[in-house]
Amino acid sequence: MSKRLFSGIQPSGNLHLGNYLGAIQNWVKLQDEYEAIFCVVDLHAITVPQDPVELRKKIIEVAKIYLAAGIDPKKSTMFVQSHISEHTQLAWILSTLTKITELERMTQFKDKSQKDGKEGIGAGLLTYPTLMAADILLYDTAVVPVGEDQVQHIELTRVLARRFNEKFGETFVIPESIVGKKSARIMGLDDPTKKMSKSAASEYNYIALTDDAETVRKKIKKAVTDSGSEIVYSDSKPALKNLLNIFALLYDKKLEAIAEEYAGKNYSDFKNGLAEVIINFLSPFQERLKNISDEEVLAVLRAGAEKVKPLAREKMHQVFDKIGLISY
Ligand code: ATP
Ligand code: LTN
Numbered sequence: 283m284s285k286r287l288f289s290g291i292q293p294s295g296n297l298h299l300g301n302y303l304g305a306i307q308n309w310v311k312l313q314d315e316y317e318a319i320f321c322v323v324d325l326h327a328i329t330v331p332q333d334p335v336e337l338r339k340k341i342i343e344v345a346k347i348y349l350a351a352g353i354d355p356k357k358s359t360m361f362v363q364s365h366i367s368e369h370t371q372l373a374w375i376l377s378t379l380t381k382i383t384e385l386e387r388m389t390q391f392k393d394k395s396q397k398d399g400k401e402g403i404g405a406g407l408l409t410y411p412t413l414m415a416a417d418i419l420l421y422d423t424a425v426v427p428v429g430e431d432q433v434q435h436i437e438l439t440r441v442l443a444r445r446f447n448e449k450f451g452e453t454f455v456i457p458e459s460i461v462g463k464k465s466a467r468i469m470g471l472d473d474p475t476k477k478m479s480k481s482a483a484s485e486y487n488y489i490a491l492t493d494d495a496e497t498v499r500k501k502i503k504k505a506v507t508d509s510g511s512e513i514v515y516s517d518s519k520p521a522l523k524n525l526l527n528i529f530a531l532l533y534d535k536k537l538e539a540i541a542e543e544y545a546g547k548n549y550s551d552f553k554n555g556l557a558e559v560i561i562n563f564l565s566p567f568q569e570r571l572k573n574i575s576d577e578e579v580l581a582v583l584r585a586g587a588e589k590v591k592p593l594a595r596e597k598m599h600q601v602f603d604k605i606g607l608i609s610y
Pocket of ligand 1: 292304428432
């Protein structure tokens with residue numbers, strides 16, 4: 283039997299090219315190699331305030347995005363995190379083994395708590411990584427494909443799994459992260475020193491997967507560039523490097539080939555080319571997205587939940603036994 287893979291995305295904000303290239307594009311490739319489970323992690327989304335009407339729409343939209351991007355429900359399993367109550371049950375148990383200092387050290391928590399101050403954020407933002415660890419450990423996951431920003435959470439998951447195993451006996455598989463080389467960290471179009479982010483202040487930070495052609499052209503035109511005019515891939519030109527990475531990942535071409543194509547041309551030629559590459563990817567993707575009905579996606583999610591429920595139950599029986607609770 284092939285090894286298990288697990289990953290997920292929060293149904294919050296607008297999914298963007300960073301989510302696609304950093305996560306979903308790799309998932310589509312990896313689903314042939316692993317027994318893959320893809321989750322819509324709605325309980326993670328509510329660690330920051332969400333509008334109920336919007337949240338419900340987003341949960342369905344994210345699942346549709348998985349399908350439109352090429353996740354095949356015949357090969358992979360898709361479900362909604364909140365439908366399997368064992369996630370929160372295990373998260374609670376893991377939180378009793380987690381030190382507050384370990385949670386406070388997480389970069390994502392530090393960033394968010396610095397922005398809003400500790401008085402302005404909920405306890406869920408602090409304990410968020412124990413829920414993520416539960417997602418992963420419930421299913422004997424071997425690999426977790428994510429963008430680089432999530433590696434620290436997976437490191438903590440490994441620490442918690444080892445800690446549990448040492449204290450109570452072998453129970454959890456120790457998972458590993460898989461991070462794409464060029465896709466690890468897609469940077470913001472308006473600031474190449476920060477990652478492209480759903481929660482960015484300006485919509486010029488990202489290309490949303492639902493942006494239309496005109497919006498893509500406008501955003502790429504406005505994207506910051508470096509000094510000079512030559513199209514070269516270099517650390518000294520972080521903005522151009524990011525745009526070239528996006529180009530190469532979507533076009534499935536080597537960076538050298540793209541640089542060669544644009545030798546002697548200027549930034550504006552390159553940006554026009556990049557906008558067209560993005561549009562050529564997005565339009566068929568959006569066409570597929572539009573044609574997936576709510577009923578279809580809900581059926582896939584229901585079947586997925588039914589498939590993973592027994593796995594989660596079985597793991598919780600083991601955990602209850604090990605820690606001295608009474609299984610029911
Ligand atoms: P936010 O940007 O609001 O912090 P997020 O997009 O990081 O949210 P998720 O939706 O949970 O949060 O991310 C889903 C997946 O997309 C994760 O695997 C994450 O690592 C990846 N990802 C997100 N942004 C990028 C990026 N800019 N480059 C590469 N991967 C990314
Ligand atoms: N925290 C992740 C989303 C996430 C996840 C997971 C990713 C929640 N649970 C389990 C992989 C495996 C993020 O990208 N913000």
